Amino acid sequence: MVHPDTSDRFTRFVSRLNSMIGAEPDIQEVPPRVPDDGPVLALVYANAPEPGWVSGFTYGLSLGRQAGSVPHARELCITMRSSDPAWARIPAVTVAALRGMCPFDPEMVIGYMKPYVPASGLSSLLLGTPPSELALADRIDLATSDAHPVDLVEIVGAYPIYASERNFIHAQGAEELWKSGWDPFDPVRQAVV
16 A cells, blocks of 8 residues: 555545635544444535535545555545535445455446435446536645645546436446436436446
8 A cells, every 4th residue: 555544644635625625624533444444434515515514524435545546646526416425425334345456546437236315216437527516626635744645536526327328428438418408416317328
C-alpha cells in the first residue's frame, strides 16, 4: 500500500471536504469484503449541496492503492436530490465490495444485483467527474507540509443508473448517455433507454 491509514490522514480528508462543502458529515463504517483490507467509511452529508439533497463520500478506497497503479489515489462521491441517507452510502458499499478488484476508473460502469434503494430501480453506477454542484477540487492533497511525496486523492463521481443504461453504455459509450439530457440526481427518474 502506498498510503498507510492514519487518523491524521482521515482528519485532513474530512476537514478539507468540510471546508469545500460547508457542513460536517455523519460518519458510518461499512464492513469491507476482506476485513484485513482496512476500513471503509461512508461520509454522509445531509442537505448538501442544498436542502433536500444528500451527498456521500468514501474513505478507504485510497488506502488500497498499490505501488505502480494510478499516480494518485481515489475516493468516490455521490449527490442525489433526496433526503434518504441510503443514497450517500452507495459508493462506500461499492468500495467495500470491490476494493482491490476494480480500478474505479471514470467512465466505467459497475452493476449491482438489485436496486440500491428499495423505492428506486437504479441498480448500477456510472463513474465520472464529481458533480459540479458540490464545487469540489478534482483532487485533494492530503499531504502535510513536510510530506513527500504529495498525497493526492482524486474525487470520482458515482451516478446511479438503470441496468438497461449500463447495457447501453457498454454498446454505445458513456458519452451517449451523458448527451441524452438525463438527470443524474433524480432517484426516481425514468430510464433513458
